[in-house]
Amino acid sequence: MKTNSKSAESNGKRKLKGSAKASNEYRGNNDFPDPTVLSPEERTAQFGRLFLRAVERRAAKQPVD
Structure with missing residues (x-):
């Protein structure tokens, strides 16, 4: 399979798109969750x-009439 991405070719993986890319981040090492992911309340x-x-x-930018 041929891809245009040099990074995808170099590591032998196909390039993920969209939601597959996002969900793939949660499949790896879950011992250290991404600190940028916030709870709904946060x-x-x-x-x-x-x-x-x-x-x-x-x-502050708007002139007061």
Whole structure:
């Protein structure tokens, strides 16, 4: 099978796409989970913080009538 990716050729694996690529990350060594993966509660809290910061920045740019 021929691929365009040099990295896929060099390690002898076929290149994964989309959800297969994402799910493949969880098949390997689960002793050390990815620290960037957040629980739903943490993700919601982080979104809230980032959203509020963005709103505050935007409000600071707007001239007050």
